[in-house]
Amino acid sequence: MVGVGLIGGSIGMALRDRGLVDEVVGVGRDMGSLEQARARGAIDRATTDMADGVSRADVVVVCTPVGRVAEDVRRAADAAPRGALITDAGSTKRAIVEAVDKLPRAAEMFVAAHPLAGSERSGSAFARADLYEGRVCVLTPSTRTAPDRLRRAREFWSSLGTRIIEMGPAEHDEVVAYTSHLPHALAASLAATVPADWLPLAAGAFRDGTRVAGADTELWTAIFRDNRGPLMNAVGKLQDRLSSLKYALMNDDEESIRRWWNDARARRSLFESQKFPEA
Template sequence: MTIVGVGLIGGSIGLALKSRGLADRVIGLGRDTERLDEAKRLGTIDEGTTELHDAVDQADIVVVCTPTDRIADDVRRLAAASRPEVLITDAGSTKRRIVDAVERDDRARRVFVGAHPLAGSERRGAAASRADLLDGRVCALTPTNRTPSDRFSRAESFWSAIGCRTVTLDPDAHDEALARTSHLPHVVAAALALSIPAEHLSLAAGAYRDGTRVAASDPDLWVAIFLENPEHLRSALEDFQETLDRFKDALQRGDRDELRSLWSDAKALRGRFDPPPRH
């Protein structure tokens, strides 16, 4: 088993594999030997390397956990160096551009199944990894009509084995949904954090903490995600702006009924949300 990019998600996958006895050997592939050494000390991998061929020449499964804008290139390089029977899957937060790019490479297309485990944290790095991070979490698999059925079955079994509940989506349908359920909330959290003057933070409490938590995430990671899904994110932002305008207009008119209606509708919709397990 090879994990490419042993950060929070990659490290948690490694811990899940090891705690469940699912891999004889877990190899981490990265570009920073110090981070790989740390991941090994933390027990997320058995060994680390910066050499691609050393990492994949015996791998049965390769999981790519690199930044979203690098995944397609990484998959193509890994496919060229791996055994023909390998399964390559990923953990990217966007899917359409990744899948489209991979499928233009015939070798990569035959071994790849796009995936997105819906788990994470504002923390980063192998030190934040948890063996139970993926337990009960949804993992979206995004095959196309060109995805080999045997690779899809193996990908479904792999993600299920480490604790995920798998669902299957078209890559573009995945990106449209995640633009609203994940990417938009991250933009909103950042915008909210930017809207509070520093001198008022001493008066901030739970609402500020909960509303801005994900604004503490890695900027480079989220910029890459936003730019990989710009069309759907722009559409989500336009709809969100319309809702903000409804609140603003109701305030300007002093319209108690409209404000109450907006809040009641929001409360009812929020009540239908079944939150994932917290670890």
């Protein structure tokens, strides 16, 4: 496990809880944080040395920030057995896949993945073994992806309880710009729009609408930058939607306001009908 925060720690706990591995090795930069993850039950052994951590690995999961994933995949590929599977948990895929595809050894071993699970909280202290149960994991193979590694990636992520969906890296980034990155941007915008001295009057709608605005700043800065093109398009669509409400309000157009709300209500009902587990 390269990177043992919430995501990596939860993978480690799931693997150990399900008895799927003999040993989970955590690789990171800070031994103090790694020891906390070990005490939490997320890993069996900790090291800050990549080569030491992956030299006997069957599977390497890179759970570092998106800007570091490709380089960490390269380092892991150089040190891991040639037959190992390397996968990741990055929230964006196009740039990662393009970078790894330029590295023959790494491309041979790597299958890009994005488990759609997480929390506004960070760190192994909040990891849990059931985080991936019933969740979707998107695999984004490229033309360089080895068929046997893709099969093993399906098996690995399925073993954690996920449902597998496959699509291209660019398509993935466009979709999650709307379904994940835009909601985070909207939550942050809402949280920053309400004056601080009005917060005593904020209740459930504000709490629910801004929950993910408590997520790690550096993590989301990196994600927004890496997926800035699709996210800009998504922000534009949201602006159009808000503009239509503003225009209806300016004209006191009751029917347009009702239609505006009903469209959203129907889409929300469709989402609820899929019965996704709570984050």
